[in-house]
Amino acid sequence: MLTFTWRSLVQRVRRLWRSSLQLRTVAITVLLSTVAVTIISGYMSISIATNLYEARKNQALAEARQATVSVQELFDSSVSANGTIDVEAVNRTAQTRIRSVASSPGGTEFAILRTPGQTTEVTMTPGRTRNLDESVISDELKEKVGQDDGQLYTQAVTLGASTGRPDPGLVVGGVFEVPTAGQYELYLVYNVRDVQQTLDFVQQTLVIGSLLLVGTIGLVTYFVTRLTIGPVRIAAETAEKLAEGELDRRIPERGEDIIATLARSFNRMADSLQRQITQLAALSRVQQRFVSDVSHELRTPLTTIRLAGDVLYEQRDQFSPTTARTAELLHAQVDRFESMLADLLEMSRYDAGAVDIDAEPTNLVRLVEESLDAIRPLADEKGSELRLVAPGGYFEADVDARRIRRILQNLLGNAVDHGEGRPIVVHVDSDATAVAIAVRDYGVGMDAAQLERVFDRFWRADPSRQRTTGGTGLGLAIATEDAQLHGGSLDVWSQPGEGSCFRLTLPRERGTTVHHSPVDLPPAEPLDTVDGGEGDG
Amino acid sequence: MTARILVVDDDTAIAEMVGIVLRGEGFDPHFSFDGPAAIEAFASVKPDLVLLDLMLPGMDGIEVCTRIRETSGTPIIMLTAKSDSTDVVRGLESGADDYVVKPFNPKELVARIRTRLRPAAQSTVERLPIGDLVIDVTGHEVTRDGVPIALTPLEFDLLLALAMKPNQVFTREMLLEQVWGYQYKADTRLVNVHVQRLRAKVELDADNPRIVMTVRGVGYRAGTAR
Numbered sequence: 103m104l105t106f107t108w109r110s111l112v113q114r115v116r117r118l119w120r121s122s123l124q125l126r127t128v129a130i131t132v133l134l135s136t137v138a139v140t141i142i143s144g145y146m147s148i149s150i151a152t153n154l155y156e157a158r159k160n161q162a163l164a165e166a167r168q169a170t171v172s173v174q175e176l177f178d179s180s181v182s183a184n185g186t187i188d189v190e191a192v193n194r195t196a197q198t199r200i201r202s203v204a205s206s207p208g209g210t211e212f213a214i215l216r217t218p219g220q221t222t223e224v225t226m227t228p229g230r231t232r233n234l235d236e237s238v239i240s241d242e243l244k245e246k247v248g249q250d251d252g253q254l255y256t257q258a259v260t261l262g263a264s265t266g267r268p269d270p271g272l273v274v275g276g277v278f279e280v281p282t283a284g285q286y287e288l289y290l291v292y293n294v295r296d297v298q299q300t301l302d303f304v305q306q307t308l309v310i311g312s313l314l315l316v317g318t319i320g321l322v323t324y325f326v327t328r329l330t331i332g333p334v335r336i337a338a339e340t341a342e343k344l345a346e347g348e349l350d351r352r353i354p355e356r357g358e359d360i361i362a363t364l365a366r367s368f369n370r371m372a373d374s375l376q377r378q379i380t381q382l383a384a385l386s387r388v389q390q391r392f393v394s395d396v397s398h399e400l401r402t403p404l405t406t407i408r409l410a411g412d413v414l415y416e417q418r419d420q421f422s423p424t425t426a427r428t429a430e431l432l433h434a435q436v437d438r439f440e441s442m443l444a445d446l447l448e449m450s451r452y453d454a455g456a457v458d459i460d461a462e463p464t465n466l467v468r469l470v471e472e473s474l475d476a477i478r479p480l481a482d483e484k485g486s487e488l489r490l491v492a493p494g495g496y497f498e499a500d501v502d503a504r505r506i507r508r509i510l511q512n513l514l515g516n517a518v519d520h521g522e523g524r525p526i527v528v529h530v531d532s533d534a535t536a537v538a539i540a541v542r543d544y545g546v547g548m549d550a551a552q553l554e555r556v557f558d559r560f561w562r563a564d565p566s567r568q569r570t571t572g573g574t575g576l577g578l579a580i581a582t583e584d585a586q587l588h589g590g591s592l593d594v595w596s597q598p599g600e601g602s603c604f605r606l607t608l609p610r611e612r613g614t615t616v617h618h619s620p621v622d623l624p625p626a627e628p629l630d631t632v633d634g635g636e637g638d639g
Numbered sequence: 640m641t642a643r644i645l646v647v648d649d650d651t652a653i654a655e656m657v658g659i660v661l662r663g664e665g666f667d668p669h670f671s672f673d674g675p676a677a678i679e680a681f682a683s684v685k686p687d688l689v690l691l692d693l694m695l696p697g698m699d700g701i702e703v704c705t706r707i708r709e710t711s712g713t714p715i716i717m718l719t720a721k722s723d724s725t726d727v728v729r730g731l732e733s734g735a736d737d738y739v740v741k742p743f744n745p746k747e748l749v750a751r752i753r754t755r756l757r758p759a760a761q762s763t764v765e766r767l768p769i770g771d772l773v774i775d776v777t778g779h780e781v782t783r784d785g786v787p788i789a790l791t792p793l794e795f796d797l798l799l800a801l802a803m804k805p806n807q808v809f810t811r812e813m814l815l816e817q818v819w820g821y822q823y824k825a826d827t828r829l830v831n832v833h834v835q836r837l838r839a840k841v842e843l844d845a846d847n848p849r850i851v852m853t854v855r856g857v858g859y860r861a862g863t864a865r
Contacts (some may be wrong), residue, residue, distance in 0.1 A: 158653040319852040335783045401720040401741040401742055402650045402720070402741065403652070404741070405650075405653050405656075405718075405743065406650070406653050407745075408744055409653075409659075409660055409742075409744070410656055412747060413656075413659065413660060416745070437741075440742055460827075460828065462827070462856075463855075463856040504826070506761070
């Protein structure tokens with residue numbers, strides 16, 4: 103559960119990231135300026151710290167030098183004329199003087215230590231201030247100082263580490279010579295808490311300043327992007343609405359800037375689109391109107407002709423042979439004229455986009471069986487055996503039975519016409535999303551050039567070929583439109599001399615489209631051919 | 640008895656030709672060439688069946704159909720130039736029993752007319768229950784709790800077909816064959832529209848039918864007798 107919500111949160115953020123240009127711009131700007139500000143303030147912080155520390159160190163060194171020199175002078179001047187010295191007395195004076203010299207803020211401690219490894223007649227008591235923790239004076243420092251090269255040595259240390267409130271400190275060590283008592287080392291220990299405090303304050307200021315700066319940059323970016331992306335967003339929304347068909351939508355045009363130019367050109371484009379679409383819609387209406395008018399106007403006289411022709415045809419036995427034959431020809435050609443008119447009207451209905459389908463759950467195997475029964479007399483005449491291969495499965499599909507039947511009649515009619523009297527096999531199969539019907543004949547077949555044109559209007563494979571189904575040359579074009587209307591497709595396979603196979607693939611559910619087919623093209627040769635013969639007629 | 644047929648079509652050639660065909664088949668055709676004349680002729684001729692063109696000057700076929708249905712259940716067959724259009728559905732919804740698409744052939748027309756004029760299916764029983772209705776087969780009357788419900792002959796045939804085999808689920812194709820007399824595939828909208836019209840008359844709640852039940856994906860069956 104937790105991982106689920108976590109994942110959904112991540113997904114939501116990701117989606118927001120992808121969808122919001124503004125968010126991306128602001129985020130990237132904030133990120134980059136954070137990096138830049140961090141580098142700058144880091145540099146400033148380090149450089150200030152170094153300077154502060156150096157200054158303090160130089161001050162300490164100066165003090166220490168003064169103290170060392172002063173102590174040395176004191177000892178040197180305290181030697182009496184006979185060369186004796188009250189070492190301890192001078193020592194006390196020296197300590198007082200050191201205190202007076204070394205009076206920096208934060209308190210200064212000091213220690214006077216005897217350089218180890220000396221043998222002298224007198225030794226002076228080492229001294230130190232009370233608060234000094236002598237352990238801060240490291241052995242390395244003592245060693246360096248003890249070399250007596252006249253230099254002062256410094257070392258950064260931590261003071262009061264044991265008290266829980268550690269302070270940064272600085273130890274400066276130098277040497278001086280006590281007459282009769284040998285070399286002593288003077289260590290001054292400075293507490294540099296004040297420097298650290300200053301530094302802390304500076305860093306704090308820097309951090310707060312940086313945060314404010316980044317925040318400001320973010321805010322500014324937000325407003326600037328809003329200013330620039332806002333109109334783009336409006337443009338995008340308007341384009342979306344236009345695409346959805348709200349042709350009156352326009353972008354408000356304000357000012358003279360690039361955005362206003364965008365708005366103006368967009369609106370001009372929309373105007374032109376609207377004009378053309380309106381024009382097309384008007385044309386389409388005219389077309390539909392025309393179709394409807396032609397339909398009525400042509401069919402009315404045709405109805406009379408048809409009735410008259412049929413009445414004459416029924417009575418042809420009573421006519422002379424010539425008149426009887428005339429009646430027959432009239433009858434047949436009126437039939438042909440009628441089916442051509444019907445096909446033409448159907449085609450122009452498709453062209454006008456004035457078709458809708460009347461879908462209901464239909465058993466396609468039953469539909470195929472009925473179509474096979476309908477074509478059987480013709481097939482028998484040609485000597486073609488009709489077979490049905492239906493391996494079973496989900497055969498129901500949401501289709502317009504009338505249109506599918508029309509497709510089947512067309513495909514079967516073609517198969518019979520071009521089947522050379524060889525068997526015609528109809529395969530029906532389906533899967534969870536699609537249903538396919540393949541009509542396979544083993545007749546003359548088509549070559550590549552013919553295949554290319556097979557779905558063209560008014561095209562016939564072989565004009566000299568005698569047709570029994572009275573085709574108009576529009577059958578396959580209409581079949582293709584019908585298939586596409588269902589969201590399906592009509593494909594063809596053919597080899598000269600091996601026959602042809604037309605495969606109709608339909609989605610099982612209305613409103614979906616299929617991109618695969620449950621039946622191969624051409625279908626595999628059936629193992630268990632179901633004889634769709636006389637039994638189910 | 641010679642059946643009187645009122646032919647309503649504004650195209651005189653078609654009307655005359657249809658008349659020739661009908662006389663040849665032994666019917667007695669009468670003609671009207673526009674809507675208002677058709678209404679008058681219907682009242683004076685009292686035809687047994689009306690052949691009605693949908694596109695008429697003055698008053699269109701749909702309206703003529705509606706006006707006739709207000710007073711009579713006389714079978715009406717539409718003559719239409721368009722099979723796909725919504726006009727067919729509108730015509731059926733306004734009460735036409737069947738339709739023939741122009742151009743039609745004489746046999747087809749005569750077959751449609753004969754189906755509509757033939758007596759209803761013969762039943763061995765006189766009274767049949769369907770849902771909470773009772774069908775008086777010989778009296779051609781349907782009653783609920785003794786109150787008669789006015790049905791057109793076609794609606795009566797449709798209800799009777801369902802009631803005679805209460806356990807059978809009828810596909811639309813079966814009903815087209817039994818009630819409309821189609822031997823081959825026909826427009827299932829005929830069934831859909833007339834079931835709707837029938838339901839509007841016999842169901843207490845048309846959204847929740849109890850008399851003519853829908854069997855999804857198959858067709859219809861009779862509601863259980865009470």
